[in-house]
Amino acid sequence: xxxxxxxxxxxxxxxxxxxxxxxxxxxxxxxxxxxxxxxxxxxxxxxxxxxxxxxxxxxxxxxxxxxxxxxxxxxxxxxxxxxxxxxxxxxxxxxxxxxxxxxxxxxxxxxxxxxxxxxxxxxxxxxxxxxxxxxxxxxxxxxxxxxxxxxxxxxxxxxxxxxxxxxxxxxxxxxxxxxxxxxxxxxxxxxxxxxxxxxxxxxxxxxxxxxxxxxxxxxxxxxxxxxxxxxxxxxxxxxxxxxxxxxxxxxxxxxxxxxxxxxxxxx
DNA sequence: AATGCATGCAACCGCGTTTTC
DNA sequence: AGAAAACGCGGTTGCATGCAT
Numbered sequence: 001x002x003x004x005x006x007x008x009x010x011x012x013x014x015x016x017x018x019x020x021x022x023x024x025x026x027x028x029x030x031x032x033x034x035x036x037x038x039x040x041x042x043x044x045x046x047x048x049x050x051x052x053x054x055x056x057x058x059x060x061x062x063x064x065x066x067x068x069x070x071x072x073x074x075x076x077x078x079x080x081x082x083x084x085x086x087x088x089x090x091x092x093x094x095x096x097x098x099x100x101x102x103x104x105x106x107x108x109x110x111x112x113x114x115x116x117x118x119x120x121x122x123x124x125x126x127x128x129x130x131x132x133x134x135x136x137x138x139x140x141x142x143x144x145x146x147x148x149x150x151x152x153x154x155x156x157x158x159x160x161x162x163x164x165x166x167x168x169x170x171x172x173x174x175x176x177x178x179x180x181x182x183x184x185x186x187x188x189x190x191x192x193x194x195x196x197x198x199x200x201x202x203x204x205x206x207x208x209x210x211x212x213x214x215x216x217x218x219x220x221x222x223x224x225x226x227x228x229x230x231x232x233x234x235x236x237x238x239x240x241x242x243x244x245x246x247x248x249x250x251x252x253x254x255x256x257x258x259x260x261x262x263x264x265x266x267x
Numbered sequence: 268a269a270t271g272c273a274t275g276c277a278a279c280c281g282c283g284t285t286t287t288c
Numbered sequence: 289a290g291a292a293a294a295c296g297c298g299g300t301t302g303c304a305t306g307c308a309t
Binding site for chain 1: 274
Binding site: 027028029042080 | 293294295296297298299302303304
């Protein structure tokens with residue numbers, strides 16, 4: 001009753017920022033009254049989370065971020081907040097918008113052009129390997145720094161690959177829902193950082209890796225988790241090579257490119 | 268230059284979940 | 289244990305801007 005709606009003014013933003021900086025935001029419902037804003041708590045929360053937070057990342061999505069969204073959407077579907085939690089500085093709302101206005105459209109266009117690449121849903125359900133390449137595998141074969149490919153070419157290739165699994169997404173989701181995704185993992189699964197001169201000198205720079213290695217790690221992902229792909233490729237600030245399943249889970253070698261170390265830490 | 272349409276994005280709404288009393 | 293309040297998520301809307309005609 002009597003509360004303001006619509007776009008926020010700079011004055012309102014100022015009031016909200018200065019109040020949260022002073023007192024925090026323990027109770028969103030009470031906040032607008034205490035801060036002197038004619039807004040509902042929900043509106044204040046949304047404005048802060050999606051726009052005013054100091055750690056919000058502005059600007060266009062990077063190649064890696066778009067790749068991550070596509071990969072995670074392949075696995076998780078429309079779980080925007082879960083996807084956002086793996087993209088530091090990006091909000092669920094922003095990711096949702098990018099998906100609907102940008103990435104989804106690309107998939108649709110490609111589907112219209114190449115209907116023969118669609119999966120047979122029966123094969124998906126029965127767990128058979130599809131004929132067309134899996135999205136993440138196709139992405140993994142692309143290099144962002146490849147001199148032959150412009151970033152837009154690479155982008156098209158990603159989205160082209162994405163479309164090959166789009167038709168089966170619903171069926172995949174049924175399967176995915178039945179698994180325990182992102183289980184609680186003890187942080188001890190990270191190994192010590194391995195320098196190339198240490199005991200694991202057998203870790204050599206993979207053929208497809210471009211740039212200078214900043215660090216190498218070995219990581220074990222429980223078998224029940226389909227978070228990473230089993231073949232090599234670029235991820236969010238890292239390159240991973242082929243994995244081995246020792247029965248307890250898949251072992252990956254992660255190679256962090258110099259300059260990408262901060263990105264991986266955040267991820 | 269004017270108009271209509273398409274696009275992108277901020278914000279709203281409804282509903283399910285979690286927390287508090 | 290149950291009801292009410294608060295929170296958080298995902299779908300949707302509406303407006304501003306850009307682009308095509």
